[in-house]
Amino acid sequence: MTDRYCVFGHPVGHSKSPRIHTAFAEQFGDDIAYEAIEAPLDGFVDAWRDFIAHGGKGANVTVPFKEDAFRLADVLSSRAQRAGAVNTLVLGKQGDIYGDTTDGVGLVRDLQAHAAPLEGARILILGAGGAVRGVIEPLLAAQPAALMIANRTPGKARQLAEDFADLGETTGGGFDEIVGAFDLVINGTSASLGGDLPPLPDDLFADAALAYDMMYGNEPTVFLRWAAERGARTVDGLGMLIEQAAESYFLWRNHRPETAPIRELLRGEM
Ligand code: ATR
Numbered sequence: 594m595t596d597r598y599c600v601f602g603h604p605v606g607h608s609k610s611p612r613i614h615t616a617f618a619e620q621f622g623d624d625i626a627y628e629a630i631e632a633p634l635d636g637f638v639d640a641w642r643d644f645i646a647h648g649g650k651g652a653n654v655t656v657p658f659k660e661d662a663f664r665l666a667d668v669l670s671s672r673a674q675r676a677g678a679v680n681t682l683v684l685g686k687q688g689d690i691y692g693d694t695t696d697g698v699g700l701v702r703d704l705q706a707h708a709a710p711l712e713g714a715r716i717l718i719l720g721a722g723g724a725v726r727g728v729i730e731p732l733l734a735a736q737p738a739a740l741m742i743a744n745r746t747p748g749k750a751r752q753l754a755e756d757f758a759d760l761g762e763t764t765g766g767g768f769d770e771i772v773g774a775f776d777l778v779i780n781g782t783s784a785s786l787g788g789d790l791p792p793l794p795d796d797l798f799a800d801a802a803l804a805y806d807m808m809y810g811n812e813p814t815v816f817l818r819w820a821a822e823r824g825a826r827t828v829d830g831l832g833m834l835i836e837q838a839a840e841s842y843f844l845w846r847n848h849r850p851e852t853a854p855i856r857e858l859l860r861g862e863m
Pocket of ligand 1: 719720721722723724725744745746749781782783784789790791
């Protein structure tokens with residue numbers, strides 16, 4: 594029987610995950626089916642149970658169900674525990690449910706693919722919501738010199754910095770507390786979607802700095818346009834999406850897809 598996988602979300606109609614995972618499966622000749630399932634807002638657990646009753650072996654989980662998936666899992670990876678969220682569920686042979694999050698490793702792999710400054714770098718991350726919490730541990734594992742988290746609500750950034758302080762040099766605060774120049778600036782706020790940008794210092798970027806937006810779209814985000822005008826190299830989050838998917842695929846199927854051809858494929862379709 595064909596192994597089934599899916600992404601649960603709400604809404605989920607525009608998800609690129611079915612396209613990505615189908616392309617991965619083609620690389621290996623794997624016989625899988627991957628679909629997007631829009632679960633009702635209060636019906637995530639029922640949707641998962643129904644899915645595994647009909648051949649489901651694993652799932653990606655996106656907004657707004659990542660915390661539901663965290664609570665559903667019987668066993669959590671340490672990175673999922675730290676993130677407080679799960680984006681990948683794996684059904685074990687005994688029916689046990691394993692929960693992991695691949696967003697952070699996806700970000701770091703995409704940064705590496707773009708030769709981003711990481712080890713020994715000064716990194717600034719904008720935002721302190723769920724998306725940012727999910728990527729701090731893998732970023733710190735890359736051993737930056739320092740990581741600053743800046744957020745509209747400064748207390749949330751301070752709390753986040755405190756939660757991860759055992760893993761590396763982290764500080765948190767408001768946008769007005771940003772000091773110095775950074776080698777890598779990552780936008781993890783949802784602000785660039787709405788078209789307004791947080792108030793940021795003009796001299797934010799060190800020489801050869803990279804600006805990365807966890808969002809992506811057909812057009813550069815407001816943040817990336819702003820960064821390009823100030824001389825930074827810019828990269829959007831499409832590669833992160835593909836890399837997190839590849840890590841999920843690996844968790845399910847135990848082989849690792851090639852991501853570069855898929856990046857080309859999706860860019861060509863945008
Ligand atoms: P996500 O899961 O995408 O992280 P979230 O947890 O709601 O969603 O977090 C959204 C992030 O974007 C937060 O850091 C939020 O700042 P606050 O913590 O102050 O709310 C940030 N954000 C959203 N709109 C923003 C805006 N217009 N300007 C600056 N930051 C914004």
